[in-house]
Amino acid sequence: xxxxxxxxxxxxxxxxxxxxxxALVLEVGAAGASPATGPPIDPQxxxxxxxxxxxxxxxxxxxxxxxFVYEAGELIEEEEIEVPEEKEEGSEEPEEGExxxxxxxxxxxxxxxxxxxxxxxFGPPTxxxxxxxxxxxxxxxxxxxxxxxxxxxxxxxxxEGEAEAIKPANASCTSELELPSKPWPATLYEGTIYWQAYxxxxxxxxxxxxxxxxxxxxxxxxxxxxxxxxxxVFTGYLTKVFFGYEAELGGATVELxxxxxxxxxxxxxxxxxxxGENSFYVKPKKAGRHLFRPVVTAGSMAGPLPxxxxxxxxxxxxxxxxxxxxxxxxxxxxxxxxxxxWPIEMSVAGGGTVLKNLKVEAETTCKGxxxxxxxxxxxxxxxxxxxxxPDGTVFGVTETSGPEIxxxxxxxxxxxxxxxxxxxxxxxxxxxxxxxxxxxxKTVKTSTK
Numbered sequence: 001x002x003x004x005x006x007x008x009x010x011x012x013x014x015x016x017x018x019x020x021x022x023a024l025v026l027e028v029g030a031a032g033a034s035p036a037t038g039p040p041i042d043p044q045x046x047x048x049x050x051x052x053x054x055x056x057x058x059x060x061x062x063x064x065x066x067x068f069v070y071e072a073g074e075l076i077e078e079e080e081i082e083v084p085e086e087k088e089e090g091s092e093e094p095e096e097g098e099x100x101x102x103x104x105x106x107x108x109x110x111x112x113x114x115x116x117x118x119x120x121x122f123g124p125p126t127x128x129x130x131x132x133x134x135x136x137x138x139x140x141x142x143x144x145x146x147x148x149x150x151x152x153x154x155x156x157x158x159x160e161g162e163a164e165a166i167k168p169a170n171a172s173c174t175s176e177l178e179l180p181s182k183p184w185p186a187t188l189y190e191g192t193i194y195w196q197a198y199x200x201x202x203x204x205x206x207x208x209x210x211x212x213x214x215x216x217x218x219x220x221x222x223x224x225x226x227x228x229x230x231x232x233v234f235t236g237y238l239t240k241v242f243f244g245y246e247a248e249l250g251g252a253t254v255e256l257x258x259x260x261x262x263x264x265x266x267x268x269x270x271x272x273x274x275x276g277e278n279s280f281y282v283k284p285k286k287a288g289r290h291l292f293r294p295v296v297t298a299g300s301m302a303g304p305l306p307x308x309x310x311x312x313x314x315x316x317x318x319x320x321x322x323x324x325x326x327x328x329x330x331x332x333x334x335x336x337x338x339x340x341x342w343p344i345e346m347s348v349a350g351g352g353t354v355l356k357n358l359k360v361e362a363e364t365t366c367k368g369x370x371x372x373x374x375x376x377x378x379x380x381x382x383x384x385x386x387x388x389x390p391d392g393t394v395f396g397v398t399e400t401s402g403p404e405i406x407x408x409x410x411x412x413x414x415x416x417x418x419x420x421x422x423x424x425x426x427x428x429x430x431x432x433x434x435x436x437x438x439x440x441x442k443t444v445k446t447s448t449k
Contacts, residue, residue, distance in 0.1 A: 039066040041133075041197050041211030044172065048214050051305075053221040058176035061135060063197040063211060065163055065173035070128030071202045076121045133163035133199045135175035141194045141213060147206045150196035150213055155180075163197070173197075179218070191217050191298065222247045222296060225307040230393060234317045235287050237387055238395040240411055241268075241280040243294050250274040252298040256282065259291040259309070272296065281397045281409070284314040322392040323352025323414050331419060331438040344438045348388070348414065355394050355419070358383040358410065362425045364432030379425050379432055381408045388414055394421065412436060417443060 044062040046052055052059060139154030152159030161175035177193070197211040228242040241256060249272025257264040268280040284290065293309035331346045333339040346358040364379040386396030396410040404427060412421015417440040425432035 039064075039068055041065070041199065041209070043195075043197065043211060043214045046216045049217065051217045051219045054179055054218045055221040058178045059193070059218070060174055060176050061161075061195050061197075061214075062166065062172055062174045063133075063135070064171055065130045065133040065165065065197070065199070066171040067127045067129055068132075068199065068201065068209075069125045069203050070132060070200070071126040073123035073125045076123055128199060128201060130163050130165040130171075130173050132201070133173055133197060135161040135163065135195055135197050137161060137177045138194045139192070141215070143196075143213065147208055148210050149198060149208055150194060150210075191219070193218055219298075219305050220247050220249055220252065220296060222249070222305065222307060225294060227292060227294060227310045229312045232389070232391045232393070233284060233312060233314045234389050234391075235284050235314055236317060237389045237393075238281055238283045238397070239389075239393075240395055241282060241292070243278045243280065245276055245294075247276065248274040249296060252296050254278045255295040255297060255304075256280040257293050257295050257306075259293075264293065264295075264306075266295075272298075279409075281395055287314050287316045289313050318390045321352065321390045323348075323388055325351040327352035327414055327417055327440070330441040332441045332444060334418070334437045334439045338437075344436060346419070346438060348419075352414065353388050355386045355388055355396070355410075355414070356384065358386075358396075358423075358436075360423060360434055360436065362423060362432035362434040364425050364430050366430040377430075377432075379406065379430075381406075381423055381425050381432070381434070383408060383410045383423075386410060394419070 042064045044064065046061065136150045136152050137155055137159040138151050140151065142153070143150050155177070158178060158180070161177055163173040163175050166172055166174050175195075175197070177195075192215055194213055194215045196213045199209050200207060201209050223246040225243070225245045228244070230239055233239050243254060243256070252272035254270050254272050255266050256268040258267050259265075268282050270278045270280060272278070289311055290313070291309050291311050294307045296305040296307070327348050328351065329347060331344065331348065333342065333344040338344075342361065344358075344360050347356050348354065349356055359380065359382050361378045362381045364377045366375045366377065368374050382400075383396040383398055386394050388394050392413045392415050394410065394412045394414060396408075398408050400406045400408070406425055406427045409424045409426075410421060411423075412419055419436065419438045421436045423434045423436055
């Protein structure tokens with residue numbers, strides 16, 4: 001009987017210890033319920049709300065992906081072992097109906113000790129690793145209300161990123177998102193992408209444990225930006241600044257900013273172009289060395305994207321000019337056939353300092369849904385007044401009034417009674433172009449019959 005009691009106590013202690021170990025394993029598993037808390041899933045990069053340049057390369061995110069309880073251990077069923085009762089030497093089993101020594105009333109017989117049922121014993125759990133992690137990318141911050149998991153709105157299957165271990169010692173993983181080619185990232189889904197790392201686990205009801213939702217802003221990658229100025233830039237005269245780049249910035253806005261000694265100030269802006277170029281027309285007010293820079297902005301971007309600045313010297317107008325009163329007068333097309341079919345009207349006044357009342361027609365194309373639906377028009381274009389710089393360059397920009405606003409731009413130069421330049425028209429999805437070659441009307445020889 002003593003051996004039975006001691007064996008029972010040892011069995012109870014052993015089962016209690018095993019039960020405590022199982023409870024610890026189950027506690028770890030329970031702590032990993034959605035959202036993941038033990039061990040947690042922590043986003044690492046990019047930082048919340050950070051601006052990320054979009055390029056042909058996939059966008060990458062990193063996060064922690066530690067080992068975790070993927071599946072609880074299996075229940076171990078112990079076989080019942082019968083332990084025979086030991087007899088004392090010389091003792092005989094009492095016959096049926098015969099009471100033991102001292103009888104029950106005298107307390108001669110001990111009561112049998114029955115141990116409590118042991119707690120269930122489980123085997124070791126199955127641990128999960130990087131192969132059980134993944135990421136969802138979305139253009140919406142909405143999550144499943146039942147599971148807390150982010151969807152893949154805007155990307156579909158492309159928004160389901162696989163995890164790849166990058167730092168096994170630190171249990172960190174990376175995942176990638178391939179951006180669609182259109183629309184270009186300047187206006188990609190308002191520029192915001194949400195992401196959430198998660199892992200599969202059978203110890204939680206939904207079998208998914210999620211990390212927090214994070215977001216970043218996608219901004220265009222502008223390669224080879226270049227600002228180009230005219231060789232001579234004079235105060236008080238309109239000049240053209242060309243901005244070229246390798247990027248599709250349709251939907252964004254491009255600004256030209258100038259450093260005023262304490263801050264950058266916007267002096268011109270233009271809609272971003274998918275053709276990789278923009279032109280600004282500015283009239284510097286002060287002579288000296290100026291610092292200019294292009295800046296890309298969009299309502300969806302976390303902040304403006306400033307590009308490398310460039311210095312340009314602005315000069316005071318010189319008294320010496322290449323134009324004079326000899327250039328004054330009415331001008332017509334230099335080509336006789338063009339004078340008949342595509343007439344040009346304009347005049348120069350003020351001793352070769354002002355171009356007035358330029359009137360031409362420009363062939364303009366308005367794009368339709370398809371190229372076959374494009375419409376070509378002859379649009380009358382007018383520049384009423386444009387100053388002629390000391391070096392003979394002429395820049396003019398005007399906008400028409402009315403429900404349909406057209407922008408007309410003139411770039412050219414005057415030298416020895418001949419004006420050569422280019423005129424462009426634009427409105428919404430319509431653009432036009434016309435080259436101009438005009439001479440003084442008084443120099444044209446009239447034919448005699």
